[in-house]
Amino acid sequence: MISSDIIRGHLDAIILRLIIEKDRYGYEISKEIGERTKNTFEIKEATLYAVFQRLEKNEYIVSYSGQITHGRKRKYYKITEQGRAFYDEKIGEWEETKRIIDLLMEGKDEKN
Amino acid sequence: MKRINDYVAGMFADIPDSPEKDSIVQELVMNLEEKVADLMEQGKSEEDAVNKALVDLGDVSEIKNSMGSSDRRPRQKKTVNYTNRMWFSIWASALIIGLFLFMNFYYSPHRIWFVYPTFAVLWWPLTSVFSWLNHKN
Structure with a gap:
């Protein structure tokens, strides 16, 4: 199970990305992360919630209660304009980081 | 599921x-x-599923x-007012020494004994002056 600092440092953007795709609720996101990574990466519920809290405070996402499903009222999260802008910024940063790490760690030449 | 509720509530107790x-x-x-x-x-049993979730x-x-x-609200920080503390100790020890002086010269003017309690009392203002100086730096 990978639980690296690099992933942790990008959880905000990762979760924003999932919420950009469509409005989602808590467990759906942790399940989706597990499925997409074929369970090589799992997010703890507490970590996920801490990210929600942070994103909501920064007004990158807003929450609303969905309809009652299986006797539960799910809390859905929805992206905001600021959230989208923040995500785009993070993606730009990530591309740059990837380029630098490839270059330095694996000696990949940009021309190739 | 009470177990989950109790567990989470316990975390925030x-x-x-x-x-x-x-x-x-x-x-x-x-x-x-x-x-x-x-x-x-x-296909997990409830027991296993709850354990995994927790x-x-x-x-x-x-x-x-x-x-x-x-x-x-941020907890009130306990701050010591070193200057006040120093002045209090100076005034108080001056009064105490004054009392000894008075007693000495009023009741037994031929035996000088007030210096002994004076030395003992002086440790107090000395301590507070130095902690004030310490704090100032």
Whole structure:
């Protein structure tokens, strides 16, 4: 199970990305992360919630209660304009980081 | 599922009750319950599913930290007013020494004994002057 600092440092953007795709609720996101990574990466519920809290405070996402499903009222999260802008910024940063790490760690030449 | 609820509530037991806390606990419990339901669908027993969900909750300290910052009033920092403390000790010891002086010269003017208690009392203002100096630097 990978639980690296690099992933942790990008959880905000990762979760924003999932919420950009469509409005989602808590467990759906942790399940989706597990499925997409074929369970090589799992997010703890507490970590996920801490990210929600942070994103909501920064007004990158807003929450609303969905309809009652299986006797539960799910809390859905929805992206905001600021959230989208923040995500785009993070993606730009990530591309740059990837380029630098490839270059330095694996000696990949940009021309190739 | 009471076990999940109790477990999550227990994690936040040291936080004072508030609507914010309730909604956090409620949401965490709900997510974990969904996880349990999902795991049971995949064929796990309820016992196993609950255990796995509780392990997957992880560390809630980050949530607690950001909770406190928003509405909990910061604990009153205990500050020592070193200057006041110094002046108090100087005035008080001056009075005490004055009393000894008076007693000495009024009742036994031929025997000088007031210096002994004076030395003992002087440690007090000395201490506070130095801690004041220490603090000033």
